[in-house]
Amino acid sequence: MNSAIRQGGVLRALGAMSGTSLDGVDAAVVETDGHLITGFGEHGYRGYSNDERRILRAGLGVWTGEPVELAGDVVDVAHYELLSGFKDVDIVGFHGQTLAHEPRGRGTLQVGDGAGLAAALKRPVVWDFRSDDVRMGGEGAPLAPFFHFACAKWIGAKEPLCFLNLGGVGNLTYVDPGFDRPEEVGALLAFDTGPANAPVNDLLQARLGLEMDRDGEIARGGDVEEGALExxxxxxxxxxxxPKSLDRNDFAEMIRLVGELGDSDAAATLTGMAAAAVVQGLEHCPRPPARVLVTGGGRLNPVLMEMLRVGLDCLVDPVEEVGLDGDMLEAQAFAYLAVRVARGLPTSCPGTTGVRALVGGGVVSFSGT
Structure with a gap:
């Protein structure tokens, strides 16, 4: 790793994220010194094919063996095809694909060969972001909160606010922008709220062969089953x-709770569960947030967003309202975190993952080292 990366100054960092919704790989450039965001650069997306998605689904919840190896091959190929198209990049943050996550059990597993990617891209690659946090007693998730803190500074926030990511799993970051650094006690609180899009996606894939409830059209025609919600x-x-975290399949029984409902009622109930989990989660915040900024695919579901607005006593807006990109925020987070790892700065703390001490998790590989 060259001295320019280790030293101060702004770097062009490229981050990549393949989330629990299994739709594809996002990649985005962030200009940062590891503390402040100075700008956002280009971004891209590479969707998974149906066959690739089938292979990844087969690897979910699996720790070893052929399903893991095949999933890793899919992740490596997809990321190289996307990331090789970016030019003038100093460093890459490569999250990989989470297949299994048991912070109090077997640990955490993200497939993807960061060393091989570094050799192929001829760029330093930071990867395996979560393992050190888990080894130190943390949940290993969520990891975006330090980036959310930088985003709050970038938009000039003055009052406490929350970033809510609604991907396969929902996670919430409470940010108090009155602090100077994210690792200060009280600056951040983060945790997974509960399942978000994954149960609806899985239900509609199994019943109707659909990838998602686009625009909430199916849920809009149904009613929430209150007994199942309770x-x-x-x-x-x-x-x-x-802090606390979830694996994508920790609430798989949700599907069984709505098993006898029609498609619209089942989708409405699962959507209502995702919203109710967020409402419940906000009760843990040290102070009521002035605003909840929503990122991830869930912000595009008007039924889910309306449920949140009804249930929360604050403004609820997509992050685009403050000039951020809700499709790319997680990829941008791992670009930002890559610079912090390379410069020896913490990426998680007791308030974000429950880790015992500050941790700068991640492995740095250059040219396959």
Missing amino acids: LFLAEPYFARMP
């Missing part, structure tokens, strides 16, 4: 104090 909110996870 059973869902009785799950012990919601009573646990944060």
